[in-house]
Amino acid sequence: MDLSKRKFKEDFKKMLTEVYSMGLKESEATEQFFxxxxxxxxxxxKNWSRTNQAYIEKGKKQVYYFSxxxxxxxxxxxxxxxxxxxxxxxxxxxxxxxxxxxxxxIEPDPGLGNGGLGxxxxxxxxxxxTSEIPAxxxxxxxxxxxxxxxxxxGYQVELPENWLQNGNxxxxxxxxxxxxxxxxxxxxxxxxGKGYLVPHYEDAQEVLAVPYDSAVIGFNxxxxxxxxxxxxxxxxxxxxxDYWSFIHQRNEIESISEVLYPDDSxxxxxxxxxxxxxxxxxxxxxxxxxHYKKMHLGIEHLAEKVAIHINDTHPALxxxxxxxxxxxxxxxxxxxxxxxxxxxxxxxNHTIMTEAMEKWPIEMIQTLLPRIVQIICEIDRRYVMEMGxxxxxxxxxxxxxxxxxxxRMAHMAIIGSHSINGVAQLHTNILKEKVxxxxxxxxxxxxxxxxxGITQRRWLxxxxxxxxxxxxxxxxxxxxxxxxxxxxxxxxxxxxxxLQELAEVKRQNKVRFARFVEESMGLEIxxxxxFDVQIKRLHAYKRQLLNLLxxxxxxxxxxxxxxxxxxxxxxxxxxxxxxxxxxxxQIIKLINSVAELINHDPDIHDKLKLVFVENYGVSLAxxxxxxxxxxxxxxxxxxxxxxxxxxxLMLNGAVTLATLDGxxxxxxxxxxxxxxxxxxxxxxxxxxxxxxxxxxAHDYYEKNQVLHRVLNALIDGTxxxxxxxxxxxxxxxxxxxxxxxxxxxxxxxxxxxxxxxRLYRDSLIWQKMALINIASAGIFSSDYTVxxxxxxxxxxxxxxxxx
Ligand code: KOT
Numbered sequence: 001m002d003l004s005k006r007k008f009k010e011d012f013k014k015m016l017t018e019v020y021s022m023g024l025k026e027s028e029a030t031e032q033f034f035x036x037x038x039x040x041x042x043x044x045x046k047n048w049s050r051t052n053q054a055y056i057e058k059g060k061k062q063v064y065y066f067s068x069x070x071x072x073x074x075x076x077x078x079x080x081x082x083x084x085x086x087x088x089x090x091x092x093x094x095x096x097x098x099x100x101x102x103x104x105x106i107e108p109d110p111g112l113g114n115g116g117l118g119x120x121x122x123x124x125x126x127x128x129x130t131s132e133i134p135a136x137x138x139x140x141x142x143x144x145x146x147x148x149x150x151x152x153x154g155y156q157v158e159l160p161e162n163w164l165q166n167g168n169x170x171x172x173x174x175x176x177x178x179x180x181x182x183x184x185x186x187x188x189x190x191x192x193g194k195g196y197l198v199p200h201y202e203d204a205q206e207v208l209a210v211p212y213d214s215a216v217i218g219f220n221x222x223x224x225x226x227x228x229x230x231x232x233x234x235x236x237x238x239x240x241x242d243y244w245s246f247i248h249q250r251n252e253i254e255s256i257s258e259v260l261y262p263d264d265s266x267x268x269x270x271x272x273x274x275x276x277x278x279x280x281x282x283x284x285x286x287x288x289x290x291h292y293k294k295m296h297l298g299i300e301h302l303a304e305k306v307a308i309h310i311n312d313t314h315p316a317l318x319x320x321x322x323x324x325x326x327x328x329x330x331x332x333x334x335x336x337x338x339x340x341x342x343x344x345x346x347x348x349n350h351t352i353m354t355e356a357m358e359k360w361p362i363e364m365i366q367t368l369l370p371r372i373v374q375i376i377c378e379i380d381r382r383y384v385m386e387m388g389x390x391x392x393x394x395x396x397x398x399x400x401x402x403x404x405x406x407x408r409m410a411h412m413a414i415i416g417s418h419s420i421n422g423v424a425q426l427h428t429n430i431l432k433e434k435v436x437x438x439x440x441x442x443x444x445x446x447x448x449x450x451x452x453g454i455t456q457r458r459w460l461x462x463x464x465x466x467x468x469x470x471x472x473x474x475x476x477x478x479x480x481x482x483x484x485x486x487x488x489x490x491x492x493x494x495x496x497x498x499l500q501e502l503a504e505v506k507r508q509n510k511v512r513f514a515r516f517v518e519e520s521m522g523l524e525i526x527x528x529x530x531f532d533v534q535i536k537r538l539h540a541y542k543r544q545l546l547n548l549l550x551x552x553x554x555x556x557x558x559x560x561x562x563x564x565x566x567x568x569x570x571x572x573x574x575x576x577x578x579x580x581x582x583x584x585x586q587i588i589k590l591i592n593s594v595a596e597l598i599n600h601d602p603d604i605h606d607k608l609k610l611v612f613v614e615n616y617g618v619s620l621a622x623x624x625x626x627x628x629x630x631x632x633x634x635x636x637x638x639x640x641x642x643x644x645x646x647x648x649l650m651l652n653g654a655v656t657l658a659t660l661d662g663x664x665x666x667x668x669x670x671x672x673x674x675x676x677x678x679x680x681x682x683x684x685x686x687x688x689x690x691x692x693x694x695x696x697a698h699d700y701y702e703k704n705q706v707l708h709r710v711l712n713a714l715i716d717g718t719x720x721x722x723x724x725x726x727x728x729x730x731x732x733x734x735x736x737x738x739x740x741x742x743x744x745x746x747x748x749x750x751x752x753x754x755x756x757x758r759l760y761r762d763s764l765i766w767q768k769m770a771l772i773n774i775a776s777a778g779i780f781s782s783d784y785t786v787x788x789x790x791x792x793x794x795x796x797x798x799x800x801x802x803x
Contacts, residue, residue, distance in 0.1 A: 001043060001222075003085045008092040015039045024096055030166070032098055033076070033106035036089070037169030040079050044215045048224040055134050059295065061304065061796045063135035064288055065125065066281065066318060067311035069118030069260070070139050070227060073618030074107045075170055075214075077462050078126070082217040108163040109619045111145030112229075114264035114576075115537045116452075116644050117350050119618065120423075120782075121311055123455045123644075127782040129218035129225045130457075130481065132799040133790045138284040140276060141171075141212050141229035144259040149576050149615040154592030154721060158262070158579050171212040171229070178210045179290070180235060181282040183275065187370045196331040199371055207253050208235040209283030219457060219481060221799075230283045232256035263578045264537045265356045271368065274360060278369055281317045289325055299330045303343035307794040310417070312350045313358045313409035319345055319416035320375040328371070334378075345417035346793045348450070349410065350641050352427070352435045353541065358409035365407060376407055383415055391442060399438045414439050414446065419793045421450045424642035424663040426683065434687070450789055451663055452642040453782035456483050459648045464626035466505045467652065471774070474498065482801045483778035490775045499767035506629070506653060506770070513627035517611055523599060526606040529568035530760050532657075533649065534632035535616055535624055538575040538584040541639040545729065546742045547571065547632055548591055550750055551610060552710045555598050558607055567757050570609045572624060574616030583732065586725040588612075590714075593722035621645070625652050629766075630756055633658040634749065636740040638683040640664075651777035653770035655759070657752055659745070663780070670776040675769045677759075679752035680745040689741070697738035700746070707746055 016022055016035045027035070055062060077100075080086040090100045113119060121137065128135040147158035185204030189197040209230045216225040234250045256279050261268055285308070292306055293299070308318055319341060326337035365373045380401040387396050397403070401411045414420050414436070420443075422428030428449035432440045440447055461468045461480065471479065475488040492498035510527040517523055534547050551571055557564050573591055577584035595610040613620055631649035633640075633656055640662035650656055650667060658664040659680040668676050681689075689695045701711055711734060713719060714726035733743060760766050783801070790798040 001083050001085060003043070003088050005088050005092045005095070008085070008088055009096060011039055011042075012036065012092065012096065015042075029098075029102050029106050032093075033103040034167075034169055036093075036103060037076070037107075040076075040083070041169070041215070043083060043085075044079075044217060044224055047222045048215050048226075050222070051224045052226075056295065059297075059305070060134045061307060061794070062288075063128070063133060063307045063309060063790070063794050063796055064138050064284065065121065065128075065135060065309045065311065066138045066284055066315035067118070067121040068140065068277070068280070068314040069113030069311075070121045070125070070137055070229070071113030071115070071118035071618060072110055072122045072227075073458065073622070074104060074109050076104055076107050078458055079170075079215075079217055081457060081462055082126075082130070082219045084220045107169075108166070109617055110163045110168070111161050111617055112139070112142055112260060114146060114260070114262065116642070117264075117312060120452055120644060123453065123458075123782040124786050125216045125225065125227055126219075126455045126457065127453070127786045128790075128798075129216045129223050130221065130455075131783055131787050131790070132218065132221060132223050133786060133794075133796060134225070135786075135790075135794075135796075136225055137216070137227040137229075138280065139227070139229050140257050140260075140280045141231040142257060142260045143231075146260055146576070146617070147262055147579070151588075151592055151612070151614050154589050154596070156577055156585050156588045160259075168212075168214075170214045172214075174211045174213055177287060178208055178233075179283050179286045181207045181209050181279055181286075182371075183207060183278070183368055185370065187374075192331075194331075196327075196333075199328050201371075205249075205253075206235050207256065207279065208233045209279060211283070211287065228284070228287070230257065230280045232279060262576075263580075265351050265353050265539060266578060266581070267356055267358050268580075269358075269360065269364075271364060274364060274368060277314055278317050278321070278372070281315050282321050284315075285318055285321045285325060289329075299326065299332065300336065300340070303340050306344055307346065307796065308344050309789070309794070310345065310347045310413060312348060313413050316347070316358075316409045316413040316416075317369075317372065319412055320372045320379065323375050323379070324371055327375070334382075338379075338382075341416060342418050345413075346419035346421075347413040347417045348421050348423065349427075349431060349436075350423055352430055352641065353639065359406040360409065362402060362405050362407055376412065377402060379412070379416065387442065395438055395441065399442060410436075411439075414443065418446060419448060420446050421448045421793065422641065423450065423452045424666060425449050425451060426638075426660075426665045427641040427662060430638060430683070448792065450785055450793070451666055451780070452644050452647070453780050453785035454644055454647045454651070455782050456480070456651060456778070458622075459625065460651050463622040464505075464509065464652050466508055467502075467626065467774075470501055470505050479778060481783065483781035483783060486778040487775050489771055493768050493771055493775075496764065499764055499771065502653065502767045502771055503763055506627075509626040513623055516623055517613075521611070521613075523609070523611060524606075525570045525609050525611060526568055529570045529606065529609070530629045530756070531570050531572060531627055532630040532632065532756075533572045533624060533628040533654065534634070535572070535574040535621060535645055536643075538577040538581075538588060540583060540587075541740050542635045543740055543742055543745075544573065544575060544587055544591065545733075546634055546745060546749055547573075548587070548594060549707070549710050549742065549746060550753060551598070551608070552594060552713055553706050553750060554608055555594075555601075555604070556709055556713070558604055559601075562603060566607060567760055568607050570611060572628070573610070573612045574620055574624060575612075576616060583728070586728050589725045590719070590722045590729060593719050593725075596721065597719055621648070625649055625654075628652060628654040629760065630654060631656045631658075633661070633664050634680070634745075635659060635661045636686060636745075637661045637681050638686050639740070647777065647780040650773040651780070653774050655756070655766070655769050655773060657756060667776075667780075670779055671772050675772045675776075677752050677755050679748040681741055686741065695738075695741065695744060697741075697743045698734055700743035701734045704743075704747065706750070707743060
């Protein structure tokens with residue numbers, strides 16, 4: 001938008017008086033932040049309603065992206081950047097004696113997600129608005145986001161994250177768009193006499209779903225889409241309601257949107273979680289239909305105007321819910337309703353980990369959602385009947401929805417949608433060939449791949465301004481919306497000056513991060529060291545333990561050979577563990593205890609440091625990633641569906657140290673073998689071991705001297721404070737089979753780390769690798785990912801930039 005600095009300063013002062021009746025001098029950062037937020041809202045208002053109007057007038061097909069999680073991060077700078085007024089506002093504020101960065105810190109970081117899945121949804125809504133895709137997010141307005149992590153004595157302690165405490169400046173409560181969601185009670189069907197059945201409900205609990213809308217601003221394109229998050233409230237009561245029963249009901253109802261479940265890649269089969277899933281699904285689908293009907297096109301054309309996407313299986317109840325509305329409220333016959341539903345729905349799978357697969361007990365659904373369970377059972381019955389004519393019984397039994405008293409949500413999602421996609425090529429192949437092979441036999445054409453992506457605007461332009469400016473000077477700024485233009489940087493691969501400038505940018509970022517570590521943790525780290533980063537949820541399959549065992553091996557090496565020729569290293573971890581995931585919490589404690597040991601050992605000096613940042617989340621990622629030299633992507637091959645921190649880190653010039661898992665495979669293809677450091681078992685080797693059962697972790701403990709020494713350290717008192725955890729972890733590896741092949745991959749990993757050490761010593765070689773990584777990262781922009789979803793799955797238009 002056009003905005004002069006002079007106009008901005010006037011607007012800002014005026015808004016400050018209007019909202020707070022304050023002059024500039026009396027105001028503090030909090031008031032200034034809310035003033036700026038309100039001002040941005042006022043700038044956006046016109047384009048927001050224009051965008052909505054244009055969608056209606058042009059009759060454009062709309063996409064609704066249903067996700068239990070949107071891990072947005074702070075929105076202030078992102079909104080300013082996308083409006084094209086970041087620099088104007090920064091300068092204007094500075095004239096007024098205000099530091100924009102200080103205001104940035106006031107905004108709470110809304111942690112409405114656990115990790116990769118939720119952050120992907122956030123990158124997607126940014127990219128969809130920028131790519132001019134008529135697409136909107138639909139989710140839950142949790143009162144409490146993901147817990148705040150504290151370390152007490154090295155143990156993870158969880159505190160509530162009350163992000164709404166001071167209000168959310170970006171949202172608008174839309175009372176007129178509220179809908180009612182029904183739970184519990186009894187339902188029976190009666191003939192209407194007009195050829196359809198009418199459901200009658202008795203004793204149902206009614207919940208009012210109130211939407212809060214936030215603007216999703218496209219980058220420099222005047223498009224403003226909507227993120228709609230639902231909050232659960234008590235419906236208006238009449239005079240006959242008993243006061244105490246009202247209070248009781250209120251607590252129960254409001255608990256639906258109270259808190260985000262802190263589980264990542266894990267299924268928590270609790271009733272409240274099922275309520276959450278149905279709550280936002282039913283509210284979202286009802287509101288879509290209400291909006292659609294305003295266009296008077298006839299319900300039979302729904303799939304031409306609406307696409308509903310379900311982000312993993314958490315919103316899979318969209319399928320029976322849409323069926324319910326089409327049957328019970330629109331009085332369609334089953335076949336037409338089913339056809340429409342399949343054509344409307346599409347589904348993304350994000351994991352092959354069996355413990356993450358949702359399986360709801362049928363009685364639980366029966367109690368909570370009596371009408372929905374009838375529809376699910378009918379979908380299942382027809383599937384078995386119709387497919388039974390075409391395929392053998394075993395295949396149908398292994399793919400049907402209802403089995404062993406449970407509803408298999410992934411099965412419902414596949415059967416009820418026209419598209420299922422994995423999130424990286426390798427992942428999609430594993431789905432087709434292994435995990436969902438029976439479905440692939442039945443529906444080969446539903447399967448497709450959409451490799452994940454990240455938004456370069458947040459993860460480079462905003463998070464790493466020094467690098468952004470260097471790139472702009474070298475190749476211009478078209479990569480903001482045409483990210484593969486970054487490949488033009490390759491022309492500078494032999495240019496010493498550019499490589500030195502790149503090194504200087506990285507050094508600056510490392511100095512800045514080192515300052516942060518010193519201030520927040522009281523730990524001094526050396527910016528000349530290699531900053532080696534593993535930031536992701538704590539999960540056994542991601543193998544933070546492999547990293548830790550290697551750190552211990554370096555520590556012992558330095559103790560025995562203080563003269564050992566190692567380039568100084570700072571190992572940086574950021575990770576939260578699900579509160580109920582005992583093993584992950586033990587690993588956290590162990591990492592913290594090893595950090596205590598190493599960081600305070602005077603023999604080690606600054607050759608080795610271990611930094612475990614507390615409360616890792618989007619805001620911390622924005623600080624760490626620009627300072628990273630090495631990106632640890634070391635999951636057991638086949639287990640990480642895609643990974644997205646791998647993409648963010650390469651975009652910021654880190655070199656990837658990786659197994660051939662998830663999107664790492666594609667990163668290798670794009671940077672080339674020489675610009676990535678690979679190690680470890682391959683997917684086929686992992687499956688081989690599963691088949692022939694010949695992996696014996698114990699042998700590695702017995703025969704590998706370095707490993708023997710390191711593993712003994714877990715149980716011989718070498719690591720003070722983590723005795724119990726040391727034992728448990730030792731046992732998991734040596735006695736109980738080492739499920740994720742940590743010991744098997746150890747030597748290869750250590751050798752890869754030695755290669756990193758050697759490569760880093762030649763700054764020009766290293767910076768050339770960094771440059772190739774940045775130049776090759778454009779293809780992993782979520783702009784391209786969503787453009788592919790738009791054309792290949794949703795059948796909607798987008799502004800496509802050629803790759
Ligand atoms: C959580 C619960 C159930 C099913 C899947 C999940 C899940 C998967 N949560 N996060 N993921 C991650 O999603 C990312 C985005 O696709 C991937 O990059 C990553 O590999 C998944 O682990």
